[in-house]
Amino acid sequence: MIKKAENIIVGISIGDLNGIGSEVILKTFEDSRMLELCTPVIFANVKSLSFVKKTFESTSMLQGIDRLNQIVLGKINVLNVWQESVEVKFGVNDEKIGKYAIKSFVAATKALKEGLIDVLVTAPINKYNIQSEDFKFPGHTDYLDQELExxxxxxxxxxxxxxxxxxxxxxxxxxxxxxxxxxxxxxxxxxxxxxxxxxxxxxxxxxxxxxxxxxxxxxxxxxxxxxxxxxxxxxxxxxxxxxxxxxxxxxxxxxxxxxxxxxxxxxxxxxxxxxxxxxxxxxxxxxxxxxDKIRTSPDHGTAYDIAGKGIADYNSFKEAVYLAIDIYNSRNQYAEISQKPLKTKEKQI
Known part of the structure; x- marks a missing residue:
């Protein structure tokens, strides 16, 4: 069954909060027409995102949720992956922030794997500060290759x-x-x-x-x-x-x-x-x-040099959302066509 556009759930991992990821996410969904294409679920914390929103005077309205069965269609949902306060310092390479980036990404990947979100769009991470005893991967792709078929x-x-x-x-x-x-x-x-x-x-x-x-x-x-x-x-x-x-x-x-x-x-x-x-x-x-699952991301990094200045270009992130939706629809059409038996012409007597 093909989902209606606004019912496509786009999971978003927050990336490095000290970079430009949260800025480009909020800028992307300030356009209300985006919510007619999908329902975003940001894996982070609503307090952290509210701080970012205030910093950039964003008009995006955030819907805080604690479980994925609380998703409100047509709203910008923020799943509280953590509850504690996180100090955001734009432009700073911080190991603590790296840990929250991975918390977000691991939770979002789990949701993708279990079919609780339809696609995943990942905001940029810092490949250096994400390394730990629990996460020893050079980036998103290698972890996804391990977790997904x-x-x-x-x-x-x-x-x-x-x-x-x-x-x-x-x-x-x-x-x-x-x-x-x-x-x-x-x-x-x-x-x-x-x-x-x-x-x-x-x-x-x-x-x-x-x-x-x-x-x-x-x-x-x-x-x-x-x-x-x-x-x-x-x-x-x-x-x-x-x-x-x-x-x-x-x-x-x-x-x-x-x-x-x-x-x-x-x-x-x-x-x-x-x-x-x-x-x-x-x-x-x-x-x-x-x-077997769909993941996209913008083609840029954390851009610490411009983080917090409100000048980050969000076009690549928006295109990442568009592409994830397009591929989701293409796969559904492919599956539908593949399951239909080919019609054969009746033999003439």
Missing amino acids: GNALMMMVQDNLRVGLLTDHIPLNEVASHLTEELIIKKIETVKHSLIRDFSVNKPKIAVLGLNPHCGDGGVIGKEDDEIIKPALKKLFDKGTLVFGPFAADGFFGSNQFEKYDAIVATYHDQGLIPFKTLSFGKGVNYTAGL
Whole structure:
């Protein structure tokens, strides 16, 4: 059964309260039309959010709740994940604040896993101050990959520009050792399935960027492109996946080749994210593809340098909400179509 728009429950983890996350969340939902698209549930504390609201003179009306069965549709719900007062100091890297960011995120992930919210949008965290004995993950994606079914893949999205990553948050000097034929095939199959199910692309065309300059120039500048990437792509292509490459990364975006494909797969983090963020003009979204649940986030960090000044751009966060809803609807349509038997023409006698 397809939910009505305003009944789609968008869970939101608060992120680092000393950063710009709470500001962009409140700015996003100051537009009452957003509440016609979904019902937000912010995992935090209503007192903490009220402080932020007062700081920015936000007009958003907050509905404090203590349990998820108290959600009020069409309102900005704030689930009290903690009860104690939290001192917010904008722009300060604080381990205590990091712990509250993880409390919010873990609670929101649990709700997503149990189906109590429909999608999850995560505000930015500080990867340094979230580390503890209980949480030893480099970021959101790795924790979600552990907690949810599927194979997590980082995909950056802005309209029809979609950039997936073979490797994400690992040191540059470890990228080559992580690239295997098995990994490449698994990640590209994840991208293909996501394009079909999440973005309604029937026959996706996927481009893959090479690891080395000029894809190794025949082995002169590295052999990984010829010995690992090309054989993996051939296996996929021979089985019917429309995958092309590897392409030399330096000219791929500048020559507008990316416009010919439904997704581009980069071999490492900066190879994909630098051109993506240059082209997305502050409206990019980080989507965790490959999981049984939906999670998006803005494509920026905590931005301590401008936190508390009221000047943060909220467009990326708003786009993250839009994309989460779009993917939720796309998955429902995909499931509905998949369950319907194909009609066959009656034989003529």
